[in-house]
Amino acid sequence: MATNLTPPLDQAHAQLYCGICAANGNPGVMLIREMHLLKCPFSHQYSSVDEAIARGSTMVPLPLNERPPLTSVKWEVFIHPKVRDMLMQKYRGRLHATLDSMFGVLADGNVLVIEGKDAADMKKRGLSNGAQIISFINSTDSIQTENQQLRTRLEQFEQLLRAAGVSQ
Ligand SMILES: [Zn+2]
Numbered sequence: 438m439a440t441n442l443t444p445p446l447d448q449a450h451a452q453l454y455c456g457i458c459a460a461n462g463n464p465g466v467m468l469i470r471e472m473h474l475l476k477c478p479f480s481h482q483y484s485s486v487d488e489a490i491a492r493g494s495t496m497v498p499l500p501l502n503e504r505p506p507l508t509s510v511k512w513e514v515f516i517h518p519k520v521r522d523m524l525m526q527k528y529r530g531r532l533h534a535t536l537d538s539m540f541g542v543l544a545d546g547n548v549l550v551i552e553g554k555d556a557a558d559m560k561k562r563g564l565s566n567g568a569q570i571i572s573f574i575n576s577t578d579s580i581q582t583e584n585q586q587l588r589t590r591l592e593q594f595e596q597l598l599r600a601a602g603v604s605q
Contacts, residue, residue, distance in 0.1 A: 456493025457481040467497065505533040 451468040455477035458466040468475040468489060475483040475494075483489035505511075528535045542548055549567075551559065564570050 450497070451475045451486065451489070452497045453486065453489050453494045454497060455479070455481050456483075456489060456495070459495070460493055468494065503530050503533050506537060509533075509537065 449470055451470050453468045453475065454464060455466040455468050458464070458477055458479055458481060463479075466477050466479065468477050468483070473484065475486065475489050483492065483494070524536075525532060559565070559570070562573075564573055
């Protein structure tokens with residue numbers, strides 16, 4: 438399995454951008470811890486993370502450096518650049534792990550691919566994974582069985598009525 442390795446955080450950095458600077462049109466100014474205070478280079482200060490956030494500070498996004506699994510080998514594949522960009526954006530920080538498991542599923546061969554409009558239709562019906570689809574099929578099966586049983590009983594009842602001369 439892939440591992441997400443993030444570099445150790447610099448304890449002096451609060452991992453927050455200064456909210457006051459951001460409000461002044463200067464986003465991206467990092468807050469530094471100084472004793473119990475959070476300060477920015479422009480002398481804005483906050484007494485706690487909560488106060489900084491209440492005054493508009495936002496979290497510095499963590500860098501996501503994904504390392505492929507040690508047991509994996511590098512393999513060049515051909516892919517449309519747009520698709521690659523979409524994948525890199527969508528699975529940021531877990532792309533190798535995602536592709537690793539997708540390749541595994543494809544190699545296994547026991548795969549059912551549902552995509553595009555069909556997948557959207559299924560999701561609208563609350564079906565977004567294999568277990569939900571199987572349970573939906575099972576419930577449809579049991580409704581059909583029940584329906585058949587009811588029909589059989591109705592026919593038996595009609596025969597009885599006919600025999601008794603109640604109906605034609
Ligand atoms: Zn500031």
